[in-house]
Amino acid sequence: MRDGTVLVTGGAGYIGSHAVLALLDAGWKVVVVDNLVTGFDWAVDKRAKLVVANIEDEARIRATMRDEGVIAVMHFAGSVVVPESVSDPLRYYRNNTVASRSLIESAVASGVKHFIFSSTAATYGIPEKVPVSEDSPKVPINPYGMSKLMTEFMLRDVAAAHPINYAALRYFNVAGADPQGRSGQSTAGATHLIKIAAEAATGKRSSVSVFGTDFATEDGTGVRDYIHVTDLAAAHVDALDLLIARPQESHTMNAGYGRGFSVLQVLDAVDRVTNRTIERKLEGRRAGDPDALVADNSKILSTLPWRPKHDDLEGIVKDALAWERSLAERQG
Numbered sequence: 001m002r003d004g005t006v007l008v009t010g011g012a013g014y015i016g017s018h019a020v021l022a023l024l025d026a027g028w029k030v031v032v033v034d035n036l037v038t039g040f041d042w043a044v045d046k047r048a049k050l051v052v053a054n055i056e057d058e059a060r061i062r063a064t065m066r067d068e069g070v071i072a073v074m075h076f077a078g079s080v081v082v083p084e085s086v087s088d089p090l091r092y093y094r095n096n097t098v099a100s101r102s103l104i105e106s107a108v109a110s111g112v113k114h115f116i117f118s119s120t121a122a123t124y125g126i127p128e129k130v131p132v133s134e135d136s137p138k139v140p141i142n143p144y145g146m147s148k149l150m151t152e153f154m155l156r157d158v159a160a161a162h163p164i165n166y167a168a169l170r171y172f173n174v175a176g177a178d179p180q181g182r183s184g185q186s187t188a189g190a191t192h193l194i195k196i197a198a199e200a201a202t203g204k205r206s207s208v209s210v211f212g213t214d215f216a217t218e219d220g221t222g223v224r225d226y227i228h229v230t231d232l233a234a235a236h237v238d239a240l241d242l243l244i245a246r247p248q249e250s251h252t253m254n255a256g257y258g259r260g261f262s263v264l265q266v267l268d269a270v271d272r273v274t275n276r277t278i279e280r281k282l283e284g285r286r287a288g289d290p291d292a293l294v295a296d297n298s299k300i301l302s303t304l305p306w307r308p309k310h311d312d313l314e315g316i317v318k319d320a321l322a323w324e325r326s327l328a329e330r331q332g
């Protein structure tokens with residue numbers, strides 16, 4: 001067992017629940033803080049403690065940090081739907097930026113030494129150059145990306161002023177599910193391509209829309225860097241070890257594989273795995289979708305011992321499908 005407890009905000013959600021598994025498997029004690037707006041209490045592994053609270057509830061957060069001996073925070077809690085951030089920006093600045101400010105203040109006041117933050121490739125907006133490196137211009141094209149970039153700025157300034165260091169991981173497209181079937185993407189009303197394709201493959205949807213066929217890519221459909229959620233969770237555990245080993249340093253790193261697949265390549269992979277053909281509806285572009293978004297991942301590879309173990313598109317699809325099937329059984 002490691003010394004100290006890790007507080008995981010949003011640990012009842014998709015990515016957070018996988019980080020909880022990775023931390024527990026690595027011997028950490030874990031306390032989850034989640035208000036269950038989009039998460040599920042059953043998604044939290046029983047070895048972890050669940051505190052149902054808003055991260056803005058400073059009294060409860062500080063009491064939890066003190067009582068549980070929290071040495072590090074992994075901060076996944078937030079609002080994640082890009083179009084919703086466009087129609088309701090203040091909600092995103094509240095739940096992503098303002099709530100993060102409150103959590104960071106609680107951490108500093110409670111003497112928490114390390115902070116790991118879920119940032120996003122959406123901080124880059126429409127990149128000038130692909131693969132996109134960390135020092136590329138950060139020009140978010142929606143309030144979601146901006147709300148996350150503002151939190152990165154807060155962390156930078158707070159780490160300069162207080163004895164706390166941080167890692168901000170800019171996730172690319174997170175997909176797949178725990179290969180042992182312990183968690184997966186469970187949120188209803190999904191918008192993510194691989195989740196939607198898995199729903200179509202298991203009969204929850206009749207077809208998949210392909211949003212745009214005139215992008216500047218080889219087959220005209222959007223290209224993305226899909227990273228397996230279990231690899232992403234492992235990167236957080238490695239980032240925590242680094243923050244502990246080198247308390248004077250903080251790091252902002254892309255979390256992706258450095259290779260992209262088009263929408264049609266993803267749907268082809270689903271068809272191969274299921275040995276069926278999902279109906280595709282070719283439609284117009286969604287607002288604000290870049291042609292291609294692929295990580296330059298040289299920084300994370302040179303900074304952490306982390307190496308991808310699940311970077312195979314068909315494997316990601318298989319794990320997503322297996323979870324979708326078990327979710328269907330769970331929901332009857």
Ligand SMILES: NC(=O)c1ccc[n+]([C@@H]2O[C@H](COP(=O)([O-])OP(=O)(O)OC[C@H]3O[C@@H](n4cnc5c(N)ncnc54)[C@H](O)[C@@H]3O)[C@@H](O)[C@H]2O)c1
Nearest residue numbers: 010012013014015035036037038039054055077078118174
């Ligand atoms: N899914 C992706 O592709 C992706 C990509 C880049 C970044 N991210 C970031 O990763 C993080 C996790 O995303 P996810 O896909 O797992 O989403 P999710 O909705 O499954 O998880 C978010 C969790 O946070 C909880 N939560 C939200 N607001 C809260 C609050 N104020 N107090 C306490 N709990 C709260 C929710 O109940 C939920 O369990 C988010 O910060 C998101 O911005 C996700």
Ligand SMILES: O=c1ccn([C@@H]2O[C@H](COP(=O)(O)OP(=O)(O)O[C@H]3O[C@H](CO)[C@H](O)[C@H](O)[C@H]3O)[C@@H](O)[C@H]2O)c(=O)[nH]1
Nearest residue numbers: 120121122172173191192193196209210211222224263289
């Ligand atoms: O039904 C669908 C859903 C998606 N797509 C396409 O599939 C690709 C991936 O779309 P997703 O919605 O799965 O993901 P995004 O790339 O739009 O965005 C994701 O990654 C971003 C970072 O790059 C943000 O973090 C954001 O939170 C997260 O949703 C895009 O080309 C999109 O147009 C379709 O064709 N049909």
